[in-house]
Amino acid sequence: MHLAVASRVRAESPPEANSVAPTAWSALSADEQKALGRYREKWNSMPAEQQQRLVRGTRRWLAMTPEQRQKAQQRYARWKQLTPEQREMARNRWHKYRELPPDQQARVRENYHRFKKLTPEQRQRLRERWQNASPQERQRMLERRRQRMERRQAPG
Secondary structure, rough: OOHHHHHHHHHHHOOOOOOOOOOHHHHHHHHHHOOHHHHHHHHHHHHHHHHHHHHHHHHHHHHHOOOHHHHHHHHHHHHHHHHHHHHHHHHHHHHHHOOOOOHHHHHHHHHHHHHOOOHHHHHHHHHHHHHHOOOOHHHHHHHHHHHHHHHHHHHO
16 A cells, blocks of 8 residues: 555655665664565565655555545556546646646645536536537637636635
């Protein structure tokens, strides 16, 4: 399960310099060794960058509550079911999201949560409406949405 976390850490982390020092197996805590046990035999032959990604992911996993771990396991199970193309699309979307300024990231999160609150039928109708819209209609939809958001945020 911690592999999902390690994958996410890899997606979030900037490429590391080649100057990362290897981590000795004995330097890991007992909990870290237990979580990373399947890597014990090949640990010393792994690139230091891979060791560091696994250690960061494991530490994040160990710091999670049981509820957070369950959620991470569910996300990882969904990730495994994606096709390679879908995974690549998800990675690209994630990278685009991370490049947004914080205020735009917040807006994306708000819209996502608003979308998740819709009933399944409402979500499906919205998806169909978007998919059937021309590029110009989509642009108008986005512009109207942006204007509504600005009016809500305007002091009044």
